[in-house]
Amino acid sequence: MVAEEQQQVVFRAIADPTRREILALLRSGRHTVGELAANFRTSRPAISKHLRLLRSAGLVVTHQHGAARICELNAKPLRAINDWLREYEELWSASLRDLKRYVEKGR
Numbered sequence: 001m002v003a004e005e006q007q008q009v010v011f012r013a014i015a016d017p018t019r020r021e022i023l024a025l026l027r028s029g030r031h032t033v034g035e036l037a038a039n040f041r042t043s044r045p046a047i048s049k050h051l052r053l054l055r056s057a058g059l060v061v062t063h064q065h066g067a068a069r070i071c072e073l074n075a076k077p078l079r080a081i082n083d084w085l086r087e088y089e090e091l092w093s094a095s096l097r098d099l100k101r102y103v104e105k106g107r
Helices: 003-014 018-029 033-037 044-056 078-105
Strands: 059-066 068-073
Touching: 003 018, 003 044, 003 078, 018 033, 018 044, 018 059, 033 044, 033 068, 044 059, 068 078
Parallel strands: none
Antiparallel strands: 059 068
């Protein structure tokens, strides 16, 4: 997958608040699909659908352990998002410096 395509897939994956919450839960460690689903009002099949999308984006890795499917966070694809945001960080920093100068001149 081309880097730009991967970036688009990751952006799509993190656009949904439920998927972001799943990633937040996985930051604390591995969880079964059932454990993850217990944190939401939506159905287990709906959570499974979110997990499939997160897996396709490379953000979640699953392992079968007996009858349980264990989910684990893979944060590496988020680097593409971080790289994209860094470009805007420079713009924000410059804008804030300009605002600070403007406010300080007004005193």
